[in-house]
Amino acid sequence: MSLLPGDSSSNSMEHLAGNATFDHLPVMLSEVLDVFEGIKEGLIVDATVGGAGHARALLQQAPTRPLLGIDRDPSAVEVARDRLAEFGRKAQVLHGRFDEIGQILDVDGRELHGALFDLGVSSHQLDTPGRGFSHRYSAPLDMRMNPHDALEAATIVNTYSEDELVRLLRANSDERFAHRIANSIISSRPIETTKELADIVRSAVPAAVRRKGRHPAMRTFQAIRIAVNSELALIEPALTQTIERLRPGGRLVVLSYHSGEDRIVKHVLREAADGVCLCPSSLPCICGSEPNVRLLRRKVVRPTTAEIDRNPRAASARFRAAERLSVGEA
Numbered sequence: 001m002s003l004l005p006g007d008s009s010s011n012s013m014e015h016l017a018g019n020a021t022f023d024h025l026p027v028m029l030s031e032v033l034d035v036f037e038g039i040k041e042g043l044i045v046d047a048t049v050g051g052a053g054h055a056r057a058l059l060q061q062a063p064t065r066p067l068l069g070i071d072r073d074p075s076a077v078e079v080a081r082d083r084l085a086e087f088g089r090k091a092q093v094l095h096g097r098f099d100e101i102g103q104i105l106d107v108d109g110r111e112l113h114g115a116l117f118d119l120g121v122s123s124h125q126l127d128t129p130g131r132g133f134s135h136r137y138s139a140p141l142d143m144r145m146n147p148h149d150a151l152e153a154a155t156i157v158n159t160y161s162e163d164e165l166v167r168l169l170r171a172n173s174d175e176r177f178a179h180r181i182a183n184s185i186i187s188s189r190p191i192e193t194t195k196e197l198a199d200i201v202r203s204a205v206p207a208a209v210r211r212k213g214r215h216p217a218m219r220t221f222q223a224i225r226i227a228v229n230s231e232l233a234l235i236e237p238a239l240t241q242t243i244e245r246l247r248p249g250g251r252l253v254v255l256s257y258h259s260g261e262d263r264i265v266k267h268v269l270r271e272a273a274d275g276v277c278l279c280p281s282s283l284p285c286i287c288g289s290e291p292n293v294r295l296l297r298r299k300v301v302r303p304t305t306a307e308i309d310r311n312p313r314a315a316s317a318r319f320r321a322a323e324r325l326s327v328g329e330a
């Protein structure tokens, strides 16, 4: 985590290599704004500030409500600071991971009134050729959201065993052809670029799959990116800390983009909404567990077709929202 605007980790403009502009359209924006509409004062955290699309709209929504943005990608932090500069001290952006949210809030002991998690990768990351997130450009196999992290995609692609690759492809992207793809990767090593990897995956899948729909390597790229950035493992601790820190009436919104992410979000919110009893099922409850939140939408909400037409990258979005309860309110 870096709390200082001048921290060296936020100075890596080289990470913008490829000159992709930071054009990420905020997903399900009106649904997000609806949830935070009633919160007029108090801190909102945008835990995945990215290109600050949601953050700007949240700052415009309530004239005195402050916002703290967090991102693990130093180039996103730099862009977000720039885009939110006009809001002065009302907007602050820190370099850090969202599972550090507890520590970050402890620094100045601020009460949390709302939090937004817009999970996954930004259009800017996908569209910056040199970062290796996309099968559309030839680049070194990197895929790190934070270039200071140790694990790169090249290590996974060139050193993981076949079993590890199969597990990763299944768990992170429900890949149907995990065995064939893992086998082709192993027999094509060493693999140096995203283009080579994309071609290997394309040849590994059945011809009928190659001919239709999206590029057959999309799922493989997604699975490797999720593993490089330990994306799934960070969601539960981050949401649990956030729920603990929210004041009564405080609200949480999570946007996820594939079933693996949404399963975790649903599980954490359901447990918080049900109250997890730790007593043996054969005995009456004496642990006093109580629900911590109420779900604001009983079911997952998906983007409208009009939004998907405007922004095809919103198509896989899944929206969930909850409100913190006060003790004894349930």
Ligand SMILES: C[S@@+](CC[C@H](N)C(=O)[O-])C[C@H]1O[C@@H](n2cnc3c(N)ncnc32)[C@H](O)[C@@H]1O
Binding pocket: 024, 025, 026, 027, 047, 048, 049, 050, 051, 052, 053, 054, 055, 070, 071, 072, 073, 076, 096, 097, 098, 099, 118, 119, 120, 121, 122, 123, 145, 234
């Ligand atoms: C979908 S984009 C957010 C876009 C943003 N809502 C906007 O409107 O511009 C996701 C962002 O979350 C960041 N991110 C992903 N995992 C993170 C984590 N564990 N901690 C902090 N930031 C993370 C990524 O670097 C990326 O910039």
